[in-house]
Amino acid sequence: MQNLTVNGVIIDDTFAEAFGMRATAIIITAPSRQWALEAARSMTGFATSVIGCGCEAGVDVELSPDETPDGRPGVRVLIFAVSTDELQKQLLNRVGQCVLTSPGSACYAGLEGTEPLKLGSAMRYFGDGWQISKRLGNRQFWRLPVMDGEFVCEATTGLTKKAVGGGNLLLLAHGGAEALAAAEAGVEAMRAVPGVIMPFPGGIVRSGSKVGSKYKSLVASTNDAYSPVLRAQVASELDPDINAVLEIVIDGETDEAVAAAMRAGLKAVIDLGPERGAQRVSAGNYGGKLGKFQYHLKDLLP
Template sequence: MQVNGIPIEATFAEAFPMRVTRLIVTGHDRTWALHAARATTGCATSVIACGCEAGIERELKARESPDGRPGFALLLFAMSGKQLAKQLQLRVGQCVLTCPSSACFSGFEEGETLPMGGSLRYFGDGFQVSKQLHGKRYWRIPVMDGEFLCEEYAHYRKDAVGGGNFLIIGRDTAGVLKACERAVEAIGKLPGVITPFPGGVVRSGSKVGSKYSSLPASTNHRYCPTLRGATDSALPRGAACVLEIVIDGVHREAVATAMRKGIQAACRGGGNLLAISAGNYGGKLGPVHLRLREICRGLAK
């Protein structure tokens, strides 16, 4: 199978069930809402070391946000509800509460609950006030620029999928980077997905385990061009750069759609691409298998 002349390998992306919550962060204007959003989703590329994977899902127009101000929808993924609760409290407490003019709301209307304003309220030292509107409770915590308004609970879904991915293999870094940029831009327009790595792209794809016993993961040597020839390389002849786009989504379909759109955009420019592949661990770790050729059905030319 080929898309725009670029081979699609007969493999699959190995993804994992995750828990996801959506937050809506608003601010006085776009600038301050973006400051809060970026801080909250900072250092959240991989659950392995960051505790969660997070990103900006999309920008909200003022009329779409609960308080009528500019804002952003954020998605936070973790392996368990408990882990998500911890990260939520940490990130909203340290990154949204601290950001001038910000407010924070739950982006999901239903699902299991995670304490948010309900636990941050104690920062108010007894001066906090709760208000109930339309069946939801909000906490008003006095801060130095007025009040931090925060919904009592965030809701989370259990059917999220993390670790959807595809690899873009090419002859040089410039061509592969351009392909990645096209893919990330296309994925960024889709609802319910994020690409948590810097610029949406990761160069340090990993495999499970290491020769060093203390490390749970290490570099995926089969895709390192510098090791081709010396190891059991998975790279085609002429490959000099491999970049991975990792996608987390609120459900399997969202991830599959994002992979399809991303691959389609990456292959549009041609350039020096040699193949599209995907990262997996032989199917032993993640129960969600996203087969590239199924996902790309209909794209092939």
């Protein structure tokens, strides 16, 4: 394996391996930016990994009033799951519990997909017979009476089968502070890329996993090869001067969006340099056997 060095940062000649996923998007609006974000934060909470949360979700972009259907501040939220059924279930649960409930909110389709996913057309029953269907052009909306007025919700949103989950960068640094600085810089750059979310807390995950475990009941367990405390006991990937590793995981609406986010993140990490940030950048894969998508770091260099 021949590694490259750019601006003093070692770039492993490896690739991130990612999987095809189902995804949808919605636009949440509210009387203020703050309340649009509150609703979005609530509905994308506990959505870091499909393994334990059922879906991965996050805010794609904030929208100014002139970019939303009703002229109020809003956000676009992306939701990823492994199957259409699970995506539908997560979407309705989360919108029903977190967006419908949020003061002044409204909810619209955020994606024109090949197939529709139910949104207002399922939530309308909350209206107990007082729900009102309105069609404007070729879009249908439901108005549900609630205690602060009406919850307006588009009947359906779109589904894409071209989404990709699991793009990633591994940032290897001398210490925890440097690893965090590099990861923060990477996430910030990736957030500017449309069509992607970084579902972990603040976009960063510290407990990367490998497939399998010594315990039969677990399908995944700690990524021992990248844990500095196990350096002396397992076949470690870490050099003696690496004491902390953080990972950024990226889900995107499309293959291209994931590549663009990884490219932007990689640039930010390289620009930060090895003294203040990561000394080495790698990526997680399964030998290329499991995932349909591969993102080679050398192809994504600035």
